[in-house]
């Protein structure tokens with residue numbers, strides 16, 4: 001059992017910490033903005049080829065809003081920042097429906113667009129950098145025998161590549177990805193991850209940058225629900241946070257507790 005200290009004040013005693021990845025451990029905003037623009041460009045290309053009646057400027061603007069891109073910044077509570085690839089495909093298909101496609105046609109176009117961006121290697125797939133201090137905290141947890149896990153809506157391979165790239169694989173006992181069922185933000189995802197870790201939820205803390213992460217943690221009975229606001233140009237609003245963390249350097253471990 002270790003005590004988490006926020007700016008030197010004790011906030012909770014825990015045996016495990018569950019981390020979100022994008023916008024919490026990972027500085028994901030530049031990569032996600034690039035991904036959004038590549039998908040929008042590809043959607044316009046494909047739509048113009050398959051459904052010439054569709055208005056390209058309206059498609060670009062509406063997709064940007066659907067993904068949560070505004071003035072070159074990403075909405076930390078928007079679809080691209082928070083939701084899985086599958087949900088982003090559904091969101092893209094919904095936009096295509098609003099502009100006149102049938103649902104089967106919209107879904108086929110959305111899948112074709114996402115697959116083409118992946119297959120054409122249009123964006124750099126190097127894992128995003130760690131946010132300052134996140135790696136050190138994970139190494140400290142590992143050295144002090146506190147279990148760490150990652151719960152994210154990225155794919156299992158995306159999470160594993162990110163951890164391997166930053167030499168943190170050994171520090172993480174388990175991951176719960178978009179390939180696991182149910183996906184985040186179902187509280188059952190947290191309960192099953194805790195079961196895998198053999199830890200009661202009330203002995204764990206969860207750190208996330210999305211309101212849905214924090215609501216999920218509260219419903220699952222997590223002992224310390226920590227909102228992280230330092231991962232985006234525009235800080236997320238996190239009314240469900242029991243504690244707010246702006247920088248990883250403000251969080252430390254007191255193992256004497």
Ligand SMILES: [Mg+2]
Pocket residue numbers: 020021022023024081082208209210
């Ligand atoms: Mg996140």
